[in-house]
Amino acid sequence: MADPDYPPPKGQPSHTAEAKPASADGTQPAVQAILALEHTLGRFYRLACLVVALAVVSLLVSTGGPVLMVVCASALVAVVLHGAAQGIARLLRLPQWASVLVLVSALGVAITALVRIFGPEIMVQAGHLRSALEVQIRTLRDTLNTDAFGHFVMDHIPQSMGGNQIGTPGHAVGADFTGSMTNVLTSTFGSVGTMIVIVIAGIYFAVSPRLYANGLLRLVPEPHRPLGRKLLLTIAHTLGAWVAGQMLDMTVVGFLTWWGLWAIGMPLALPLGLVAGTANFIPYLGAFLGAAPALLIGLSVGTKQAVMVLGLYAVIQTFEGYVMSPFIQKRAVSMPPALTILSQTIFGAFLGVWGFIFASPITAVLLAVATQLSKPVKPQDEV
Known part of the structure; x- marks a missing residue:
C-alpha cells in the first residue's frame, strides 16, 4: 500500500488527486472564461472609442465647421504652393522658403497685371450687361402681363423682384434695399477676410510643412x-x-x-x-x-x-x-x-x-x- 505522506514514484500515476479536465489547447476553463471576458470587454472598449470619436467629430463639424473648412482650404493652398515651389527650387537652386516667396510674388504681379489690363473693359461690359438685362426683364414682364396665366404669376412676385405684388403697408422699399446692400457688403468683406487668412496660412504651411506635420505627430500616442x-x-x-x-x-x-x-x-x-x-x-x-x-x-x-x-x-x-x-x-x-x-x-x-x-x-x-x-x-x- 502506498504511503499517503509520500508522493508516488516517478512515472506512476497518482490516485489521491483527481485529474482536472483541460480543453483541447491545454488551457483551463477558468482561463478560457477570463480570455473570453477580456475579448468582449475589448470589443466594447473599441466600440465606445468609436462612438466618442464620432461624437467629437460631429461636435467639431457642427460648432467649428467653418474653421475646419479654412484649415482644409489652407492645406490645399499649401499643397499647390509647395508643389510649384519645388519646381522653382530645382530650377533656380533656391531654398524652399525662398521658392515659395518667389512664386507668391509672381502670382501677385500676374493678378495685378490682369486687373490693370482687363479692369476697365470689365466695368464697361458690366454696364452693358446691366442695361441689356434691364431691357430683357422689362420685355419679359410686358410679355407675361399680356397673358392671363403670366399676369397671375406676376401678381405673386414682389415689386422689388419685378413683379406686381404690392408690399406690406408701411414697409419702405428703401429699407429693403439698404438691408440687402448691408448684407452683401458684410458677406463680401467677410469672404475677403477669410480668403486672406487662407492664403497667409497656406503660405506658412508651404514654407515649412514638416514643422506642422511633426507637431501633429507629437499629439499622437507614441505606440501609434x-x-x-x-x-x-x-x-x-x-x-x-x-x-x-x-x-x-x-x-x-x-x-x-x-x-x-x-x-x-x-x-x-x-x-x-x-x-x-x-x-x-x-x-x-x-x-x-x-x-x-x-x-x-x-x-x-x-x-x-x-x-x-x-x-x-x-x-x-x-x-x-x-x-x-x-x-x-x-x-x-x-x-x-x-x-x-x-x-x-x-x-x-x-x-x-x-x-x-x-x-x-x-x-x-x-x-x-x-x-x-x-x-x-x-x-x-x-x-
Whole structure:
C-alpha cells in the first residue's frame, strides 16, 4: 500500500488527486472564461472609442465647421504652393522658403497685371450687361402681363423682384434695399477676410510643412505614431494627386474656353476663360458656375452670341466630362461620380458654401484613409 505522506514514484500515476479536465489547447476553463471576458470587454472598449470619436467629430463639424473648412482650404493652398515651389527650387537652386516667396510674388504681379489690363473693359461690359438685362426683364414682364396665366404669376412676385405684388403697408422699399446692400457688403468683406487668412496660412504651411506635420505627430500616442505618420503621408499624397489632377483639368478647360470665346468674337475672352477654369475646381457643378458670366455677357451682346456661347461651353464640358476627366482620375484620385455629387450635397448642407467647394478633396482624403485602415475585400466576399 502506498504511503499517503509520500508522493508516488516517478512515472506512476497518482490516485489521491483527481485529474482536472483541460480543453483541447491545454488551457483551463477558468482561463478560457477570463480570455473570453477580456475579448468582449475589448470589443466594447473599441466600440465606445468609436462612438466618442464620432461624437467629437460631429461636435467639431457642427460648432467649428467653418474653421475646419479654412484649415482644409489652407492645406490645399499649401499643397499647390509647395508643389510649384519645388519646381522653382530645382530650377533656380533656391531654398524652399525662398521658392515659395518667389512664386507668391509672381502670382501677385500676374493678378495685378490682369486687373490693370482687363479692369476697365470689365466695368464697361458690366454696364452693358446691366442695361441689356434691364431691357430683357422689362420685355419679359410686358410679355407675361399680356397673358392671363403670366399676369397671375406676376401678381405673386414682389415689386422689388419685378413683379406686381404690392408690399406690406408701411414697409419702405428703401429699407429693403439698404438691408440687402448691408448684407452683401458684410458677406463680401467677410469672404475677403477669410480668403486672406487662407492664403497667409497656406503660405506658412508651404514654407515649412514638416514643422506642422511633426507637431501633429507629437499629439499622437507614441505606440501609434508609425500609423499616424503613414496616414499623414497618405493624406499629403492624396491631396497632391487630387490637386495636380484638378490643376491640369482647370488649365485645359480655361485654355479651351479662352480660345473658343476669342474665335467667336466674345469680349473679355481671357478673363472668362480664367473664370471657367477656376470654377472647374468644383467637379461637375463648377461647369455651370463658370458658364454663367459668359452667358450673361453673351446676352448683353445679342441672342445669337449667347446661343454660340452656350454651344461652346456644352462642347467643352462634354469633352472634359467624357474624355479628359476619366483619364485624369485614372492617374490621380479616382472617385465614383455619384459619391462626388453626394459628398457635395452632404458637406454643402452641413457646412454651407465652403463645404460644397471642398467636398471633393475631403472625400478623396477620407477614402484614402479608410483604404489604409481597412483590409481589402477578398474575391470570394465580393458582391
